[in-house]
Amino acid sequence: MASNLKNLSSYSTHKLPDISGKKFGIVVSEWNDSITEALYSGALDTLLRHGAKKENLYRYDVPGSFELTLGAQYLAQEEEIDAVICLGCVIQGETRHFDFICDAVAHGITEVGMKYNKPVIFGVLTPDNQQQALDRAGGKHGNKGDEAAITAIKMLGFFQS
Numbered sequence: 001m002a003s004n005l006k007n008l009s010s011y012s013t014h015k016l017p018d019i020s021g022k023k024f025g026i027v028v029s030e031w032n033d034s035i036t037e038a039l040y041s042g043a044l045d046t047l048l049r050h051g052a053k054k055e056n057l058y059r060y061d062v063p064g065s066f067e068l069t070l071g072a073q074y075l076a077q078e079e080e081i082d083a084v085i086c087l088g089c090v091i092q093g094e095t096r097h098f099d100f101i102c103d104a105v106a107h108g109i110t111e112v113g114m115k116y117n118k119p120v121i122f123g124v125l126t127p128d129n130q131q132q133a134l135d136r137a138g139g140k141h142g143n144k145g146d147e148a149a150i151t152a153i154k155m156l157g158f159f160q161s
């Protein structure tokens with residue numbers, strides 16, 4: 001369902017797990033930092049609002065979205081980390097570089113989650129332009145960081161079920 005049909009910050013809070021003792025790794029790409037900082041703010045607010053403790057949130061920055069995979073692996077391999085949230089924004093340029101980054105980071109993040117059997121969340125915007133990014137980083141379509149955080153919470157509930 002496209003973001004213009006489902007707001008990224010609109011979600012059910014039915015049967016959310018207790019996350020007061022859960023530890024979250026958050027990997028943030030520095031590329032397009034005006035966007036990724038907004039994603040981080042949304043993710044942080046969502047985690048705290050639903051019971052996470054600030055001392056249990058571990059943020060690491062990486063240069064670009066391509067490095068999110070290695071950052072996610074660095075955190076996911078830590079036994080004490082319960083879930084990892086990856087935040088980035090890859091904006092289409094003039095070349096096919098966009099395609100290679102998006103493909104690599106989507107597959108890479110998936111592989112880390114499978115390897116360590118824990119939630120590793122793809123909170124990466126892949127817009128055509130800056131306006132589409134702004135619309136999804138706290139704009140009219142909500143905040144992808146909110147969506148990434150609530151997805152991590154719900155997947156922790158899945159693993160507890």
Ligand SMILES: Nc1c(NC[C@H](O)[C@H](O)[C@H](O)CO)[nH]c(=O)[nH]c1=O
Nearest residue numbers: 029031063064065066088089090091
């Ligand atoms: N153009 C964007 C990039 N490019 C940088 C890559 O992610 C990577 O850091 C580089 O290729 C070195 O490995 N990254 C983004 O996150 N967003 C972009 O729009």
Ligand SMILES: CC(=O)[C@@H](O)COP(=O)(O)O
Nearest residue numbers: 091092093094095097098
């Ligand atoms: C996604 C990118 O790496 C891209 O923004 C770089 O721009 P370009 O394709 O014009 O070199």
